[in-house]
Amino acid sequence: MENNKYAKELDVGVKVVQMASSLCKTVQKALLSGTFNQVKSKNDDSPVTVADWSVQATVSWMLCKYFGSQRLSIIAEEDVQALSEPDSVGLLELVVNTVNETLAKAPTYGLNGPSEALRAPQVLEAIGRCNSSGGPVGKHWVLDPVDGTLGFVRGDQYAVALALIDDGKVVIGVLGCPNYPLEKESLNYHNNIDRHTFPSTNMSEVGCVIYTSKGSGEAWMQPLINGNEGLQGPNRAKLIKVSSIDDPALATFCESVEEANTNHSFTAGLANGVGLRNKPLRVHSMVKYAAIARGDAEIYMKFARGGYKEKIWDHAAGVLIVQEAGGVVTDAGGRPLNFSRGIFLEGLDRGIIACSGVKIHEKIIGAVYASWDSSNL
Numbered sequence: 263m264e265n266n267k268y269a270k271e272l273d274v275g276v277k278v279v280q281m282a283s284s285l286c287k288t289v290q291k292a293l294l295s296g297t298f299n300q301v302k303s304k305n306d307d308s309p310v311t312v313a314d315w316s317v318q319a320t321v322s323w324m325l326c327k328y329f330g331s332q333r334l335s336i337i338a339e340e341d342v343q344a345l346s347e348p349d350s351v352g353l354l355e356l357v358v359n360t361v362n363e364t365l366a367k368a369p370t371y372g373l374n375g376p377s378e379a380l381r382a383p384q385v386l387e388a389i390g391r392c393n394s395s396g397g398p399v400g401k402h403w404v405l406d407p408v409d410g411t412l413g414f415v416r417g418d419q420y421a422v423a424l425a426l427i428d429d430g431k432v433v434i435g436v437l438g439c440p441n442y443p444l445e446k447e448s449l450n451y452h453n454n455i456d457r458h459t460f461p462s463t464n465m466s467e468v469g470c471v472i473y474t475s476k477g478s479g480e481a482w483m484q485p486l487i488n489g490n491e492g493l494q495g496p497n498r499a500k501l502i503k504v505s506s507i508d509d510p511a512l513a514t515f516c517e518s519v520e521e522a523n524t525n526h527s528f529t530a531g532l533a534n535g536v537g538l539r540n541k542p543l544r545v546h547s548m549v550k551y552a553a554i555a556r557g558d559a560e561i562y563m564k565f566a567r568g569g570y571k572e573k574i575w576d577h578a579a580g581v582l583i584v585q586e587a588g589g590v591v592t593d594a595g596g597r598p599l600n601f602s603r604g605i606f607l608e609g610l611d612r613g614i615i616a617c618s619g620v621k622i623h624e625k626i627i628g629a630v631y632a633s634w635d636s637s638n639l
């Protein structure tokens with residue numbers, strides 16, 4: 263993918279997501295071992311941790327370094343409000359330390375860090391500058407620093423998701439999946455990681471970064487870079503591809519773990535309608551898109567409830583990765599998702615359907631039309 267128009271963006275994006283994934287692994291370990299209590303609630307009651315802010319600060323700082331801060335537009339999930347409150351002094355200190363520890367390892371990832379440690383105002387500045395509202399014109403970076411925060415705090419699956427939108431189209435997508443095993447066989451085990459046994463050493467290798475660029479027709483997967491080995495190790499990137507299964511009886515669909523985020527009974531009805539037999543694979547975060555792109559599952563469906571508007575950072579990277587790995591992603595009306603209208607997927611028809619191929623996709627869309635009117639959505 264070196265000849266690509268966005269080669270530099272992709273190169274920096276992959277390296278920075280590798281760094282961020284490593285940061286998340288360290289924080290998740292500390293969180294699960296009770297080393298520090300760092301979970302805060304946001305206004306919508308969803309959790310936010312040291313990792314969310316630290317990843318956002320690190321990625322923001324790196325993008326500014328490599329692409330200039332002047333006209334750089336970044337859209338990301340977190341703001342600085344909760345971190346700037348008087349009772350958050352300790353939390354801010356942890357974030358600043360985490361960011362500096364991460365940036366100090368930048369050369370390991372082939373990147374240049376700052377010449378001296380960042381101070382709190384610079385870290386807050388880096389987080390706060392990711393408040394662009396996107397739109398149809400120009401380049402916009404889109405970041406979900408920790409997607410699936412619930413999975414993250416539970417010691418389960420989560421993702422670091424970075425995408426670049428240019429004139430309304432997603433042109434690169436990078437997904438860090440720090441707890442996603444490289445081998446499919448161990449997915450189910452990890453999907454329900456036991457916080458008391460995490461991390462175990464006798465499992466297949468865990469953690470990958472998946473990336474693509476629009477029009478390449480290729481999606482790649484690297485194992486997580488080991489902090490000590492760094493770039494000295496062999497380049498172990500390999501091509502990934504969607505599943506070739508097109509018989510619904512053999513297919514698996516994935517969906518959100520939480521019933522609050524998608525309607526499980528509606529998707530169960532659709533699954534039944536098209537003849538799916540396997541039970542759903544419930545996984546936190548955009549790891550669901552990774553599973554489709556890697557051929558570990560064939561279908562991902564999300565039907566949010568009650569007027570919830572999907573955010574672009576929850577989908578941009580995953581959608582492009584699935585498409586370039588050979589899959590199809592549309593809304594439930596069969597239309598492409600629109601990333602050009604700000605932070606929401608405006609105009610989304612009912613839900614999101616990502617499939618490994620056209621045949622299964624058509625069946626699911628047909629089932630939605632057949633059962634929508636009798637559903638209570």
Ligand SMILES: Nc1ncnc2c1ncn2[C@@H]1O[C@H](COP(=O)(O)OS(=O)(=O)O)[C@@H](OP(=O)(O)O)[C@H]1O
Nearest residue numbers: 408409410411412518519520523545546547566570
């Ligand atoms: N009410 C509601 N309906 C639908 N979707 C919602 C809702 N609330 C939040 N979100 C967004 O869903 C993201 C988590 O989706 P997941 O599929 O990972 O959910 S789950 O944890 O597996 O249940 C989650 O991403 P993170 O905030 O990054 O975790 C949210 O952006």
Ligand SMILES: [Mg+2]
Nearest residue numbers: 406409410576
């Ligand atoms: Mg998210």
